[in-house]
Amino acid sequence: MPAAAHLNGLPDPHHLSQFYDGIPTKRLLAWVADMVLIGFASVLVLPFTAFTGLFFFPALMLVVGFFYRWFTLAGGSATWGMRLMAVEIRQSDGGRLTNETAFFHTLGYTVSVAMPPLQLLSIVMMLMSDRKQGLSDAILGTAAINRPA
Numbered sequence: 001m002p003a004a005a006h007l008n009g010l011p012d013p014h015h016l017s018q019f020y021d022g023i024p025t026k027r028l029l030a031w032v033a034d035m036v037l038i039g040f041a042s043v044l045v046l047p048f049t050a051f052t053g054l055f056f057f058p059a060l061m062l063v064v065g066f067f068y069r070w071f072t073l074a075g076g077s078a079t080w081g082m083r084l085m086a087v088e089i090r091q092s093d094g095g096r097l098t099n100e101t102a103f104f105h106t107l108g109y110t111v112s113v114a115m116p117p118l119q120l121l122s123i124v125m126m127l128m129s130d131r132k133q134g135l136s137d138a139i140l141g142t143a144a145i146n147r148p149a
Helices: 023-049 052-076 080-084 099-114 116-128 135-140
Strands: 087-090 143-146
Touching: 023 052, 023 080, 023 087, 023 116, 023 143, 052 099, 080 087, 099 116, 099 135, 116 135
Parallel strands: none
Antiparallel strands: 087 143
């Protein structure tokens, strides 16, 4: 069985390359937009922590970001930043993410962020692989694609 046979529901990167054009750049811009939204949401949560969240603000952002990513990925296969950039993450069968896959994709992302060598590996994989998959994508068989028209 060919190595990519389990990804047979995703667009072929050689025959339908338009689905992967510009994906690393779009994911970066989506990430920046998402971080702004997560930062804003985290500031809104601060009063509910009696402002003790100031002492662990990066951890607060990690938790807020986890739930933001999980719920937005489960609800539409894209975070709000990804939607702004017209990018979706699809499962290996080509379908939208399930709640479970969105959870594990978010967990993989969170672990990568917490361990910089993994995040660096993920970035290199996005730049070098045919389907522009990061580490979590490769493990789960998902891929970010340009939103179909």
